[in-house]
Amino acid sequence: EADIYQTPRYLVIGTGKKITLECSQTMGHDKMYWYQQDPGMELHLIHYSYGVNSTEKGDLSSESTVSRIRTEHFPLTLESARPSHTSQYLCASSEWQRNTQYFGPGTRLTVL
């Protein structure tokens, strides 16, 4: 069982609010990822990190930002949420030279 956690699991907020989605893992993994997935659709990588102080944008352009101050935490922030940000956000982590990614349960975000 993977030790990767996301909070909140569900979030409903109004347009214009600033939100932070939390992701933490206790496996000591260097690499962490954020994916976005709409219902029934494929996962799209929006951010990843190789380690502390490393962040990169993924394949899908996103207005969100991330930070990696500690190995175990990889929070995602939306400065001003909009209805187009409504989606499921999935966090994952992996060891440095391994492709096996372990996913958290996801945060389902609804922006009204």
Added chain:
Amino acid sequence: DAKTTQPPSMDCAEGRAANLPCNHSTISGNEYVYWYRQIHSQGPQYIIHGLKNNETNEMASLIITEDRKSSTLILPHATLRDTAVYYCIVRVEMAAGNKLTFGGGTRVLVKP
């Protein structure tokens, strides 16, 4: 990454073995076969991976043909909780890239 082909859906009787095929005829010598599954509204879950030898763990068995152009994931005793979309992914184990590309997968429905 090599392309994979999976049937879009299949049904399985509870308690019986579920055999999920995957074709990857363009697989390279250093590419592994990974299997993940995604239960409705949850994050993807790693199941198993292998290079050329058959692999078994507590969740499933992976049978890779001798020419490595196809593989079969076996769930030995399917339960209702195994209902999910199963993804076959082919990738080098220590890829420089980061994202996992989840294609359409096979939607498995385990019936009582």
